[in-house]
Amino acid sequence: MMLDIRDLHANAGNKAILKGLTLSIAPGQVHAIMGPNGSGKSTLSHVLAGKPGYEVTGGTVTWQGRDLLSMPAEERAAAGIFLAMQYPVEIPGVTTINFLRAAVNAQARLRGEKEPDAVTFLRRVKEEREKLNMSDEMVKRPVNVGFSGGEKKRNEVLQMAILKPALAILDETDSGLDIDALKVVAGGINALRAPDRSFLMITHYQRLLDYIAPDFVHVLAAGRIVTSGGPELARRLEAEGYDGIVKVA
């Protein structure tokens, strides 16, 4: 297994949010997590990425054989974990291109690798942003400042494409996108599917899964996975709503 989450319990602000979550992801798999608002989806993504402010009160998370929870956030990133955030953050004055360069170089350093030269880096950014229909002007603007919701999500996918993680956690990357943008973003994600890369897609709607076929679908409710299945589970959710399924489970 690449990622192994066992009986994970976590608090935010003294409130128990994750209450015994178990999930395993093997290389190359695409898992979708669906669940009602407030069920703990973002909390799970934050705990995996190492965001300060959460307290893990039980359980383990193993990442490529290492104890993930003991690693600082930046080391998790360098070890191949990427989080596309539900609410991407604005950084005034720092251009996306400089931000990405800093990230690529910092990860290389943490891994003890050589930093890629500027020409190679810029070529890669150009290739990837073109796949996502992003203009050069856009990557020269300060990170997410004045971006629409859809542009912010696209910027997250661009960063993922450049950083080439082993596990991409996508937290509601589809929300806020119109149908055309959704297709572009889904295309970008599909292009990154690879035997050694896994995805954990958090979504509220079945819509995204029409474009990115998951191997597994899990339903999260009240901090636990209440039921799991294949793509057909997502369709059932769409038809019946969370209430029915969550209750049955």
Next chain:
Amino acid sequence: MADQATIDTVQSQAGERYKYGFVTDIESVKAPKGLNADIVRYISAKKNEPAWMLEWRLQSFERWLAMREPDWAKLNYPRIDYQDAYYYSEPKAKPKLESLDEVDPKLLETYKKLGIPLTEQKLLAGVAVDAVFDSVSVATTFKGKLAEAGVIFCPISEALQKHPDLVRKYLGTVVPNTDNFFATLNSAVFSDGSFVYVPPGVRCPMELSTYFRINEAQTGQFERTLIIADKGSYVSYLEGCTAPMRDENQLHAAVVELVALEDAEIKYSTVQNWYPGDENGKGGIFNFVTKRGDCRGARSRISWTQVETGSAITWKYPSCILRGDHSVGEFYSIAIANNFQQADTGTKMVHLGRNTSSRIISKGISAGRAQNTYRGLVSAHARAENARNYTQCDSLLIGNRCGAHTVPYVEARNPTVQFEHEATTSKISDDQLFYCLSRGIPAEEAVTLIVNGFCREVLQHLPMEFAVEAQKLIGVSLEGSVG
């Protein structure tokens, strides 16, 4: 000679962070400790100055004796004992100005450590350098090329020998020797500094640059810089400063005067990195500087850009007197205060002429237990019809033990004047920090990145090679600010 005790003290300090904190062991000649009229005479004699210069110094000294140290700034520091310092120090192996080969190799070694562009490579970059080591200008490069253009760029001591009339015509006309306590002290005891004259219609063919270095212990540094841009000329001037780490405080009281005649433009950039003291607030430079530009001619333009990262105390208000009609003054500032540093800095834009305009962009960053104050005056006199000012003051706080203060003074004596002022205070948010961490950027680097972004509008005004240096410096000066 830097005495062994000092060297030991310096070496025993945890000297990791401030990479300029070394001492060069060079023999020096010092004036006796203390300050009196004889010391003033000693300095003047050392420099073989004309009689009027000595007269002006002595007059300044008399005046200074009757003045009181200002206390209106938001700064807290122990009383300075002006008698407990040396007012003149020069490297003993007297440097010849003609060729770099004749400069003491130890000095050149120091400059190498400082990364000062005295070398061939920098010739390519087109930078002419005057380096002031303690009190004496050591070498001025690229004189030939400048002479071709008719530009005079030399130590002010040399200008007093070779161009006394020019110096006499302009010295003290922007910052009079009665101006303020520190400027008057400087007028009495200034040791050296740079002199620039750009003739009418000449665009100075390269960036001019001075590096100031305090090496000696217990030595005050009092440079005096005078730049004159004659009608229709242009010059860009850069200034960098460093000092060794010592656990005593050292005084630096410089004066810079700029004169821009009709249609002339002066761009003055500073990267100030004097030793800031250690993380407990011990040591560091007391930096009391008077910088003022006079837009004397119509349509003249003076632009100050400063990156202030060093010094324990910074008291500095580079200003513009907008005398000529349609003249323009600009002030772009980044002031970083970390640990126990205190900065009280800003500008004065004094609108005297018609249709004058000014622009102030100030970025203050406070971290640790530092206090950072922006103090600015924008005034328009009765004649200053249609004067315009735009001021933007942004403060960024890192942690919650530091302080940021904004003190704007505005006086408009003409009803047609339009002054705008905007101010913001923000913090680096946890979400911003985590966003960087989640991309693999460690916390300290993230802070540097975010702060550089915050300062971008100002960094853009620095000449390219200085901008790169300034960005690195911002990182270094914020070390230890996140924990």
